[in-house]
Amino acid sequence: xxxxxxxxxxxxxxxxxxxxxxxxxxxxxxxxxxxxxxxxxxxxxxxxxxxxxxxxxxxxxxxxxxxxxxxxxxxxxxxxxxxxxxxxxxxxxxxxxxxxxxxxxxxxxxxxxxxxxxxxxxxxxxxxxxxxxxxxxxxxxxxxxxxxxxxxxxxxxxxxxxxxxxxxxxxxxxxxxxxxxxxxxxxxxxxxxxxxxxxxxxxxxxxxxxxxxxxxxxxxxxxxxxxxxxxxxxxxxxxxxxxxxxxxxxxxxxxxxxxxxxxxxxxxxxxxxxxxxxxxxxxxxxxxxxxxxxxxxxxxxxxxxxxxxxxxxxxxxxxxxxxxxxxxxxxxxxxxxxxxx
Numbered sequence: 001x002x003x004x005x006x007x008x009x010x011x012x013x014x015x016x017x018x019x020x021x022x023x024x025x026x027x028x029x030x031x032x033x034x035x036x037x038x039x040x041x042x043x044x045x046x047x048x049x050x051x052x053x054x055x056x057x058x059x060x061x062x063x064x065x066x067x068x069x070x071x072x073x074x075x076x077x078x079x080x081x082x083x084x085x086x087x088x089x090x091x092x093x094x095x096x097x098x099x100x101x102x103x104x105x106x107x108x109x110x111x112x113x114x115x116x117x118x119x120x121x122x123x124x125x126x127x128x129x130x131x132x133x134x135x136x137x138x139x140x141x142x143x144x145x146x147x148x149x150x151x152x153x154x155x156x157x158x159x160x161x162x163x164x165x166x167x168x169x170x171x172x173x174x175x176x177x178x179x180x181x182x183x184x185x186x187x188x189x190x191x192x193x194x195x196x197x198x199x200x201x202x203x204x205x206x207x208x209x210x211x212x213x214x215x216x217x218x219x220x221x222x223x224x225x226x227x228x229x230x231x232x233x234x235x236x237x238x239x240x241x242x243x244x245x246x247x248x249x250x251x252x253x254x255x256x257x258x259x260x261x262x263x264x265x266x267x268x269x270x271x272x273x274x275x276x277x278x279x280x281x282x283x284x285x286x287x288x289x290x291x292x293x294x295x296x297x298x299x300x301x302x303x304x305x306x307x308x309x310x311x312x313x314x315x316x317x318x319x320x321x322x323x324x325x326x327x328x329x330x331x332x333x334x335x336x337x338x339x340x341x
Contacts, residue, residue: 002086003038003051003064010232014258015106018150018325019085025326034079036068061087069093081333088113095122100336102329104128106150107255111141118142126336131277134255146332149281150258151325152316156233157265159313160241165304169195171243171268173236173259176200176216177208181273183215184249184294186225188271191298196247198227199239241266244304245288248272249297257281261320267309271297281320287312 001007001019008020019035023043027033033045038053048071051064068090072082076097083102084090091101095117101124109129117125128146129135139145170192172185182198189196202212219225231239240246246263247270248254254276261281263270270288272278282288288307289300318324 001035001037002056003049003053004056005038006040006042006053007035007037008042014150014256015085017152017258018106021151021153021322022326022329025322026330029326029330034075036071061089065089065092080337083329083333088117091117091125092120095120095125098123100333100339101125102128102332102336104130104148105134105138105255106130107134108253109134109138109141111138114138114141114143124336124339126332128332130256131280133253133277133280137253148325148328148332149320150256150261151320151322152258152261152265153322154265154317156237157262157316158237158241159265159267159309161267161309163242163244163267163309165244165307168242168244169197170301171197171199171239171246171263173199173231173239173246173262174257175203176212177203178211178215179250179252181247181249181251182211184251184273184297185247186216186219187294188247188249188298188301189225190219191295192301194244194301195223196225197239197243198225199229199231199235201230236262237266240268243268245301246270247297248278249294250275250278252276254278261316264312264316264320267313269304269307269309269312271300273297283315287315 005016007016009016023033023035023045027045034048035043035045036048036050038051039049040053041047050067072094081100085104088103126144128148130150132147135145135147170189172182174180176182185196203209220227240263246268248260250273256277260270264287270282272282274290274292279290282290284290291297
């Protein structure tokens with residue numbers, strides 16, 4: 001994994017959480033797992049730290065690629081599969097190897113990358129996406145694809161059936177930037193006259209640096225609209241588990257949105273816009289409601305008593321649990337190993 005955030009992360013870091021869960025699940029099943037990740041990462045398998053946490057420059061990317069190249073060659077006879085969640089460039093030196101390689105994407109995909117590695121003579125390289133919506137951004141470039149959703153560890157998230165959907169607050173959790181739609185969540189809460197608790201990391205750099213001050217802070221009154229800052233796993237359980245619904249009013253084609261699965265694991269239904277992977281994660285009128293606008297989402301809130309929190313938890317266990325996703329990747333590894341070039 002790119003060494004920008006350690007595995008698992010302390011706060012924000014959806015991809016890093018999935019990698020941690022996958023590594024632990026594979027290790028528990030008796031596989032020999034080596035994790036290449038940022039310094040400070042933890043795993044029950046073998047850890048090979050590299051790079052510098054929080055560093056993301058052109059030079060650091062070149063340096064990290066060179067370092068991984070050296071380690072691949074050092075251990076070239078050790079592994080059955082190389083699974084990369086980081087930059088595709090990390091696999092440059094091993095593309096032609098007769099060894100199964102998996103490139104997993106968690107963000108919007110550039111199909112030109114698929115065309116490039118084909119021209120470079122890539123062998124036994126398989127791509128995975130975390131949703132059909134995300135796969136469709138990369139598959140025009142060619143290559144073999146599978147869709148494997150992200151996971152959440154069921155043991156970490158407590159199911160809470162004892163929530164009054166008519167009085168409990170709404171929740172928003174995520175990075176606080178325009179594409180995540182925090183301003184839409186605030187509009188929904190005000191239109192529905194419901195309390196909203198906002199949690200997540202503020203963006204301090206780039207084009208979204210002023211977003212919190214201009215679009216969120218003016219609405220914070222400590223009563224109807226509250227901001228509680230970044231949250232750890234314990235605090236996340238409290239926030240999601242005690243909420244009437246989790247709001248996902250995004251303004252971009254979200255590849256997955258792992259917090260939706262986290263909410264469902266707590267039994268909390270999700271209200272989301274019909275964009276990206278949201279229609280794949282939410283079963284409309286079963287585990288949440290789909291909408292197009294803040295007004296439409298606000299109009300759905302009185303319907304929350306129609307939803308069964310037990311079914312939300314069952315859906316999380318069936319489709320998004322760590323055990324289910326480790327099953328999926330394990331099947332993929334075995335298929336690739338059995339498939340000759």
